[in-house]
Amino acid sequence: MHLLLKSSVLGLALLCGAVRADGLQALEQFLRGTQSGQTSFTQTVTSPLRQGETVARSKTSSGSFEFLRPDRFRFQYTKPFEQLIVADGQTLWLHDVDLNQVAARKQAEVLGNTPAALIASAPDLKALSAVFTLSNAPDRDGLEWVLATPRGRDAQLQSVQLGFKQGQLAVLDMLDSFGQRSVLRFGAMDVNGRIAAERFRFTPPAGVDVVRQ
Structure with a gap:
């Protein structure tokens, strides 16, 4: 399964201040104030229309997510198929249960400009800005949004949007370079x-096949 669609990382609850925060303020609070979290998620992947198609093809999966900053996380996909993604700080492991296969890659080589870098790695907005161009996006659907555009020309992502509600990261909306959209919606987060x-x-x-890349 496309690693980009599975890299996707993490939601968590943050307390709001007395003054209503915008998306960038909420993201900064998250990066500085959250060291660990656990939550559930639902992910919907929508493919671009092919010639002759009138309805976009989509797939929905769900599972649980855990992370420990700065560089460890665990995605456990349970429906409709079992898959596990684990980042241990050195290696990113992808275990596809149905294929009976494990893929292993050096973590530093694959997470630099992915959604995981937005959530699990950067300590603050300044560090994140070295990899992404960040800006506030218009509020919609009752959420405050941040638009993150990768600076690298070879990025697999076109853009990432992060939606916050009352200080909690509620939605991660990703558009890849092929026009495929992946939206993760997070449940309530057990923070820190x-x-x-x-x-x-x-x-x-x-007994599983291990492929090291």
Whole structure:
């Protein structure tokens, strides 16, 4: 499954101040104030229309997400198929249960300009701005939005939009270079709770094919 669509990372709850924050302020609060989180998610991937099509093709999946900043996270897809993505700080592991296959890549080589960098890696807006051009986007659907555009010319992403509601990251909306859109909607986040480091360690199960890239 396309790694970009699975890289997608993390929602969490942040307290709002007395003054209503815009999207960039909410993102800055998130980057500075959240060290760990756990939540559920639903992801809808919509493909661009092909010639002759009048209705876009879409797929929906769901699961759970955990992260421990600055560089560890775990996506557990449970429906409609089981998949697991684990970043342990050095290696990004993708276990496709149906294919009985594990793909392993150096984490630093694949996360620089992905949504995971927006959520799990950068310590503040200044650091994030080295990889993305950031700006406030118009409010819509009751959310405050940030638009993030990758600076790299070879980026697989066209853009990422982050939607916040009452200080909580509620939606991550990604458009890739092929026109495919992936929208992750997050549930309530357990913020800064204790998560065992073992949750971000992965050992390929016996008998699976391991592909190192």
